[in-house]
Every structure is written in structure tokens, then in C-alpha cells.
Amino acid sequence: MDMRWLTDVDWKDLLVPHTALLEIFLRGSLVYLCLYALLRLVLRRQRGGVGVTDLLVIVLIADAAQNAMAGQYTSLPDGLLLVAVIIGWAAVLDWLGYRFPLVQKFLSPPPLVLYSKGKLNRRAMRSENITVDEIMQEVRLQGMASLEEVELVALEGDGQMSIILKDQRARRQGKDLA
Incomplete structure (x- = not known):
């Protein structure tokens, strides 16, 4: 019985990006920012203590990680970059909200x-x-x-x-x- 299917790994397919890294960055940024704006403008009331940003990051990271793990992205760098972009935007928005009161009013509306x-x-x-x-x-x-x-x-x-x-x-x- 041939067992090479267990040990043969296509390292190039696994580790070399197949999509331009700038395209992944732009796609991840646009999707995150558009979804954030839509959720912020449409949904104010939420169930539980999870904020829109937290929920959005969890959902998008899960999808990006799933794509990287399941092979829809054929390399790990493609999926990992998308996850990093999503986390990066969450951190940038938090930082901007802390530094600029006008941004904070959008990110966290008044009572x-x-x-x-x-x-x-x-x-x-x-x-x-x-x-x-x-x-x-x-x-x-x-x-x-x-x-x-x-x-x-x-x-x-x-x-x-x-x-x-x-x-x-x-x-x-x-x-x-x-």
C-alpha cells in the first residue's frame, strides 16, 4: 500500500503566496471597513457584551483562517496576511478612537x-x-x-x-x- 499521500507535501504550494499580497491587504481592508461601517450604522443594540468590532473580527478571522486552512487560499501567507490585516484594522480603529474624540463618537456612540x-x-x-x-x-x-x-x-x-x-x-x- 502506497503511503506517500501522508508524507508528500507540496511545500511551494503551501508556503508561496498565490495572490498578490497588496491585493489581499486591499481586499481585507475594504471588506473590514465596509462591514464595520454598515454594522455601526445599522446595529446599535447588541445582545450580550460583545461589541461590533469584536464580533466582526471574530467572524472575519474565522473565515480567513478557514480559507487558509481549507485551501481556498493555497498558501499559508495568503491567509495569515488577511488575518493580520483584520486584526490590524481593529487595532488602528481602537487607537484612532483613543486619540481623536470625533472618531470615538463614531466608534462608540453616546447614550x-x-x-x-x-x-x-x-x-x-x-x-x-x-x-x-x-x-x-x-x-x-x-x-x-x-x-x-x-x-x-x-x-x-x-x-x-x-x-x-x-x-x-x-x-x-x-x-x-x-
Whole structure:
């Protein structure tokens, strides 16, 4: 029985890029930046604590790595460069957001008030497709039975809801006066 299929490796096919490295860089950059912009503009509300950038990096790296491992890219450098481009853009966007407040506003939007001073902000709720039931679920998760105990509910830039209780505000004002 011939066992060469186990040991014969086409080293050139494995290690020599078959696609121009600049093309891989440009394709990876354009796909990442376009998907990031689309996800940022379309999706604000997210499930769990995973941000858009994290989710996008995970999905794109998984796909790029799969292509490199499965042979759709016929060399490892093709796939590894694409993975590096995706991680690089995630790092660059984080750095730009840290250095430039205008970029940070795009990367992480300001909170959106959903409930304040006894009134639901129906327009904001409608724009994010958030129902009263979803707000009440968050209120209950914080240990409150009704919105009467709540001063403010805001949808944060990362998709999480933050809740400020009425007595938290009073306690904070008391500390400020002391």
C-alpha cells in the first residue's frame, strides 16, 4: 500500500503566496471597513457584551483562517496576511478612537435616553426597535418592580441598557452637598 499521500507535501504550494499580497491587504481592508461601517450604522443594540468590532473580527478571522486552512487560499501567507490585516484594522480603529474624540463618537456612540423623568422616549425606542417589555425586563433584572423607581434608562453605545434609580440620584446629590 502506497503511503506517500501522508508524507508528500507540496511545500511551494503551501508556503508561496498565490495572490498578490497588496491585493489581499486591499481586499481585507475594504471588506473590514465596509462591514464595520454598515454594522455601526445599522446595529446599535447588541445582545450580550460583545461589541461590533469584536464580533466582526471574530467572524472575519474565522473565515480567513478557514480559507487558509481549507485551501481556498493555497498558501499559508495568503491567509495569515488577511488575518493580520483584520486584526490590524481593529487595532488602528481602537487607537484612532483613543486619540481623536470625533472618531470615538463614531466608534462608540453616546447614550440614547429611552426613559427619563417618568416618560418613555418612544421616538428613541422606535429607532432602536426596543419595546416597553424589553425595558421592563432590564428594570426587573436590576431588582425593581416598576419604572416608578427609575430616574433614567439609557441605551449605551455598546448596546447595554444602563439604569439609574431615583434614590441613587438622591444619594449622589447628598454626597455632592457634603
